[in-house]
Amino acid sequence: MNVLLRMNVFFRWIPACLLALSLGMPAGASGQSVARVEPLHWWVGMHNPELQLLVYGENIAAYEPEIVFPGVQLTQVHRVENPNYLFLDLHIAPSTTPGNVPIVFNGSDGRTFSWEYELKAREADRTKAQGVRSDDVIYLIMPDRFANGDTSNDIVPGMRETALNRDSMYYRHGGDLQGIINKLDYLHDLGVTALWLNPVLTNDMEQASYHGYAATENYQVDPRFGDNELYRKLADELHRRGMKLIKDLVHNHVGLRHWTVLDPPAPDWLNQWPTYTNTTYKDQVIFDPYAAEADRKRMTDGWFVPTMPDMNHRNPYVRKYITQSHIWWVEYAGVDGFRLDTYPYNDLDFMADWGRLIKAEYPELTFFGETWVHGVPNQAVYTQGSTINQRFDTHMPGVTDFQTHFAIIEALNGSFGWTDGVNRLYSVLANDFVYEDAYRNVVFLDNHDKSRFFSEVGENVDKYKSGLAWLMTTRGIPQLYYGAEIAMKNFANPDGMVREDFPGGWPADTVDKFTEAGRSVLENDIFQYIRTLANYRKSNPVLQTGRMMQYVPEDAVYVYFRYNDEKTVMVVMNTGEDEAEIDVSRFEERIRSATRAKDIINGNTVNLTAPLRLNAKSTAVLELL
Secondary structure, three states, X not given: OOHHHHHHHHHHOOOHHHHHHHHOOOOOOOOOOOOEEEOOOEEOOOOOOEEEEEEEOOOHHHOEEEXXXXXXXXXXXXXXXXXXXXXXXXXXXXXXXXXXXXXXXXXXXXXXXXXEEEEEXXXXXXXXXXXXXXXXXXXXXOHHHOOOOOHHHOOOOOOOOOOEOOOOOOOEOOOOHHHHHHOHHHHHHHOOOEEEEOOOEOOOOOOXXXXXXXXXXXXXXXXXXXXXXXXHHHHHHHHHOOOEEEEEEOOOEOOOOOHHHHOXXXXXXXXOOOOOOEOOOOHHHHOOOXXXXXXXXXXXXXXXXOOEOEEOOOOHHHHHHHHHHHHHHHHHHOOOEEEEOOHHHOXXXXXXXXXXXXXXXXXXXXXEEOOOOXXXXXXXXXXXXXXXXXXXXXXXXXXXXXXXXXXXXHHHHOOOXXXXXXXXXXXXXXXXXXXOOHHHOEEEOOOOOOOOHHHHOOOOHHHHHHHHHHHHHOOOEEEEEOOHHHOOOOOOOOHHHHOOOOOOOOOOOOOOOOOOOOOOHHHHHHHHHHHHHHHHHHHOHHHOOOEEEEOOOEOOEEEEEEEOOOOEEEEEEEOOOOOEEEOHXXXXXXXXXXXXXXXXXXXXXXXXXXXXEEOOOEEEXXXXX
16 A cells, blocks of 8 residues: 555544644543634625534534524534534524524533634625736745745744755745735835735645645644734735735645645545556646546546645535635635636536636636646636537636747747747737637746746846736736846746745845845846836736737737727837848738837837837837827
């Protein structure tokens, strides 16, 4: 038997009293206890009046729960294989008054004990669930590597990983939520409107707990980042500045030390195999009409890595446990949108149900899924609307657009044939007809899993600026990765190489690149370039929701327009090795009667009655006058 499965079997058979000690469960002499109830609390007046409570305690299934509270009805009690769990279905009438709901547990021997479950009033004045759309600029932060605002939580006694080593890419470095809060004015000035943090839930794993993708709790912020209230404060501080908060969700897996993995409610809580089975990472089998069912099962049910057990989305308790936790964070903290990790590895029928439930509760909230796949149809199949005959509807508005990501790299680095180089970028965008709305897709140059774009383009500043100009002017929702504004570099080999600390984010740092004085001439040039484009975009709907028209590339020159009834912006990208002279009469259909344009970067006026001259590997962003 595989070592991981042996561990799982071991944890299932730990005596209840020892398990209580290992999980911090208050165990009484008679076994009467409730260690935890999740969700931690709930609210009256939610769109969906149904709620399922997970109740965990030593031998709790031996007791009969009872609820007597006006407006709250206990409709069903579910017992599962593990006697330490009960699942309680509640109906909460719209007229229910907030308060503490007593849950009385009656034993067959006549003894009883109780737990008070809090129903709160919804905060009518709390900003939340605004959605993240094409009028936003997203900034992605890995919290452990951005800024350390509270050194007192760098090491938390009792957690499995206590080492702090900024010289190692694998250990924690001490970045936290307070550090991010301290830098919000910096981000607002840069032109950022939405903040996406890699997961901040507790990751009580033995190693590499810094990245957040192996959660061991669903309702607790990792204490090394702060606490739940500080996460609420982060949302409030963002909203006060007119910015938004995106929560990174992981439906597919949890960490091996997640408390429900240490003592699973049932054998089918996780996707179990006779021996350890990894996913194949082959997304094609999801939509391949000729795929073997065995291949589909291994893709979706195989574990992502050995330390991240795969959740069984066919289990109805798993589905509710996951979904309710996400709704809880929106209502509690004021989350505005979601990024969905490893989307192709989830059971798509569950994800469709999840999407419907989220939209029913929060109609304005939006979400986008990570789809690291190859090919436009492979990516579009995961978006809502069943637009390419995939025969299912995911109800997912948009995706992380890996196809344009690959294409912009090739556009700036590739050769100049009809099917490669910048022609690939043109062709990828020409396929936007397969989406219900491609403007919902998130476009990016790099992220926490990909090589830094500055390195991808050989640290060529002109290429780098061209990529940034494209990012801020193409269709979709642009996403910057922290440090892009100071041209941070490195290749993702391994991925820890692109998860460096932002210089100046730690009290001991000798240089502070959050400030103009701390940046080099090159870094300030890149910073101002991004700042100019991002703030122009933030102030001009033409680059947010404006229509797009692109022209077939000629001689390595790619031209496209963003336009609405008020403005037209012309983007001219020369991806060639030589200076280009461009006859603008070809673009008369969109230029129309305009004879002048303003260069958005430097404010200079450009004459459109003469040929445009553009340096090699450079891009001009021009507002027609």
